[in-house]
Amino acid sequence: MTGLEPLPGVVLEWGGAHRRDLPWRHTRDPWEVLVAEVMLQRTGADRVSSYWSRFLTRFPTPAACASAPLSEVIVEWTGLGYNRRALNLHRCAVALVERHGGQVPENLEDLLALPGIGAYTARALLVFALERDVGVVDTNVGRVLARWSGESLKPSRAQDLADRSVPNGEGWAWNQALLDLGATICRAGEPDCDRCPLSTDCQWKGSGPDPARGSAQVGGRQSPFEGSDRQGRGRLVDALRQKPVEANLLSEAMGWPREPDRAERVAAGLVADGLAERVGEQYTLPTGGS
Numbered sequence: 001m002t003g004l005e006p007l008p009g010v011v012l013e014w015g016g017a018h019r020r021d022l023p024w025r026h027t028r029d030p031w032e033v034l035v036a037e038v039m040l041q042r043t044g045a046d047r048v049s050s051y052w053s054r055f056l057t058r059f060p061t062p063a064a065c066a067s068a069p070l071s072e073v074i075v076e077w078t079g080l081g082y083n084r085r086a087l088n089l090h091r092c093a094v095a096l097v098e099r100h101g102g103q104v105p106e107n108l109e110d111l112l113a114l115p116g117i118g119a120y121t122a123r124a125l126l127v128f129a130l131e132r133d134v135g136v137v138d139t140n141v142g143r144v145l146a147r148w149s150g151e152s153l154k155p156s157r158a159q160d161l162a163d164r165s166v167p168n169g170e171g172w173a174w175n176q177a178l179l180d181l182g183a184t185i186c187r188a189g190e191p192d193c194d195r196c197p198l199s200t201d202c203q204w205k206g207s208g209p210d211p212a213r214g215s216a217q218v219g220g221r222q223s224p225f226e227g228s229d230r231q232g233r234g235r236l237v238d239a240l241r242q243k244p245v246e247a248n249l250l251s252e253a254m255g256w257p258r259e260p261d262r263a264e265r266v267a268a269g270l271v272a273d274g275l276a277e278r279v280g281e282q283y284t285l286p287t288g289g290s
């Protein structure tokens with residue numbers, strides 16, 4: 001198989017008829033697309049919608065975000081989780097102002113050099129803001145490509161297939177179609193092959209070992225959140241959004257009243273990451289960063 005080119009018309013037609021109406025699909029503003037993509041890195045599209053609009057009302061441009069204290073961006077991130085993304089977005093906004101006059105650059109190299117922007121997000125900006133004909137490979141597209149091709153794909157092979165499958169001039173619509181296909185039809189658990197526009201050409205169709213398992217970008221099962229260090233980190237940031245936390249109340253704020261050593265270790269990690277500060281005997285949200 002040289003590429004996945006045989007069915008562009010069928011996939012585009014299916015994508016046009018079944019496209020999920022998501023608010024960031026109505027804009028080509030690079031900053032608005034960037035904020036959506038960062039939020040979507042770890043949060044489902046249905047939950048992101050309201051947060052995305054609210055965040056952009058408060059920070060409508062990179063300059064507005066860059067000039068705000070990091071603590072405000074973290075507060076605005078309330079409810080989304082994975083707070084490191086708020087830190088990365090703020091750092092990215094600062095870099096956009098310092099290096100690019102407050103604009104999002106339009107080439108892959110400059111995008112990849114921005115803080116917190118990985119291969120997927122950089123390409124997503126090229127496709128969804130600038131309508132370039134490149135492929136994006138997230139967990140949904142990665143799963144479709146692996147099953148469609150019948151191969152467990154290495155990252156470079158998956159990207160190559162994704163790039164070569166894009167029909168000329170249709171990068172935006174094509175990638176949205178594959179994202180929707182992976183999210184709604186070629187699902188991780190039960191692919192609905194009977195309703196899939198790729199079923200006549202698909203090399204897997206649910207028979208035998210799933211080639212998507214271990215394939216590029218197809219995430220494995222996430223470790224449990226309950227009881228994890230991540231849960232304690234989230235609780236502490238939530239508490240700091242309300243007010244500073246005294247060091248002697250740290251383990252309670254993190255939900256581990258009998259594990260003060262663990263609380264201190266995990267809080268030290270938050271401080272090292274730049275998501276909290278320790279000032280004397282108090283923890284606070286970062287005070288600098290604007």
Ligand code: SF4
Pocket residue numbers: 144147148185186187191192193196197198199202203204205206
């Ligand atoms: S035919 Fe089935 S396995 Fe193949 S791409 Fe479609 S939903 Fe996925």
